[in-house]
Amino acid sequence: MNLRLNSEYGTLRAVLMHRPGKEIDRLTPYNKEFLLFEDVPYLEALQKEHDAFSNLIKESTGAKVYQLRELLIRVLYDRDLLYKLMSQALEKSGLTHLTEIILERYSTAECAGLLTGGVKIHELKRKIPNLDAKELMDPAFAISPCPNLYFQRDPIALTPGGIIFSSMKMEGRQREADLLRTIFQNHPDFKDHVNEVFSPAGMKNPPCIEGGDVIVLSHDAIAIGNSQRTDSKAIYEVAKTLIAQGEVKRVYEVHLPEKRNFMHLDTVFTVLDENLMLTYPDAMQAVLQTSLYTFKDEKNGKVNIKREVLKESLLTVLEREIPHLEILQTADGNPDYSMREQWFDGANVFAIGPRRVISYNRNIHTNRALRQMGVEVLEIPSSELSRGLGGPRCMTMPLSRARV
Numbered sequence: 001m002n003l004r005l006n007s008e009y010g011t012l013r014a015v016l017m018h019r020p021g022k023e024i025d026r027l028t029p030y031n032k033e034f035l036l037f038e039d040v041p042y043l044e045a046l047q048k049e050h051d052a053f054s055n056l057i058k059e060s061t062g063a064k065v066y067q068l069r070e071l072l073i074r075v076l077y078d079r080d081l082l083y084k085l086m087s088q089a090l091e092k093s094g095l096t097h098l099t100e101i102i103l104e105r106y107s108t109a110e111c112a113g114l115l116t117g118g119v120k121i122h123e124l125k126r127k128i129p130n131l132d133a134k135e136l137m138d139p140a141f142a143i144s145p146c147p148n149l150y151f152q153r154d155p156i157a158l159t160p161g162g163i164i165f166s167s168m169k170m171e172g173r174q175r176e177a178d179l180l181r182t183i184f185q186n187h188p189d190f191k192d193h194v195n196e197v198f199s200p201a202g203m204k205n206p207p208c209i210e211g212g213d214v215i216v217l218s219h220d221a222i223a224i225g226n227s228q229r230t231d232s233k234a235i236y237e238v239a240k241t242l243i244a245q246g247e248v249k250r251v252y253e254v255h256l257p258e259k260r261n262f263m264h265l266d267t268v269f270t271v272l273d274e275n276l277m278l279t280y281p282d283a284m285q286a287v288l289q290t291s292l293y294t295f296k297d298e299k300n301g302k303v304n305i306k307r308e309v310l311k312e313s314l315l316t317v318l319e320r321e322i323p324h325l326e327i328l329q330t331a332d333g334n335p336d337y338s339m340r341e342q343w344f345d346g347a348n349v350f351a352i353g354p355r356r357v358i359s360y361n362r363n364i365h366t367n368r369a370l371r372q373m374g375v376e377v378l379e380i381p382s383s384e385l386s387r388g389l390g391g392p393r394c395m396t397m398p399l400s401r402a403r404v
């Protein structure tokens, strides 16, 4: 498998997803904000909705759906990797000294469960009666849960030049990136196909970047949101690597306001075909500025890039990049409905092929507008899935698409 993507809409061949589990049941009214949820979902219903989504992908495309849990268990059979991930996970609570005993008492599959679903002190005490963690209260987390793990778009990103390992801004999501990096660098299906464009591993204070901010625009260009989650410094590093490789000629840095509903670039637009985009109309106005990185020169074998601040609106920039671009607005531009539907990720549909998308059923006005434009819209239930403030694109990490 060639872990590179040259479009957002080539027919889907393989995708990575995570069926939500125990980690969702860790959410309470008191920790939901820290853990980046708008509400406390009902796990069983959430799983049913997620199953409907993954089954629909399989039925409509025949694509292989990888499940994160299975990939994780496979790599954790390597004891050294398991040790490393477990002790990293215990660092925040100051309990790294428990790594060895946890590995002794829990099976590999159970350890995968601890790494994704988290574990509390009193739960550990049931398995390890004389647990040495007196300084911590029983209800405290020894390992914090990863309830956002079903948003597989964010811990990595695939570009035409290879893979970006995210460095996640919010504390509640940072461990997700460690899990994904470990899987891709070690799983036999992937490890020999990793061409690293960016990784925070080994950096002291890595700049942040999240997959939801990375969008392939055309054969020559990608856009990266400078957002609540992604820093300018990381965009510069990614642009330098991609342009030096020659896989991408232009990298656009799109400055978004730091607002919860614009958290990533893919919450404000998605690409549905060579020249069709779905956008949230307010976001087009809200974009503060767009900058462009291109090749500058090569000195002593090192490629330098240049950055120019573009004076036009984002719309003009996109229209220049994508000839004959058609823009469809969420809820067909109706100001009330588009605001409502963008909150439930109306602009965040998942393209499974050119002009073929999967969308939340609740976004009825956007879905109608898509159909009127000739786009095939497959719908999934969304009462619970949407409570995490992410949509179908956010929940999927395409690993292979037909080249376009």
Ligand SMILES: NC(=O)NCCC[C@H](N)C(=O)O
Residues within 6 Å of the ligand: 035, 036, 037, 148, 151, 153, 154, 173, 211, 212, 213, 263, 264, 266, 267, 388, 389, 390, 391, 393, 394
């Ligand atoms: N690409 C995306 O927009 N992903 C959605 C992430 C939602 C998650 N609750 C978060 O706040 O990070």
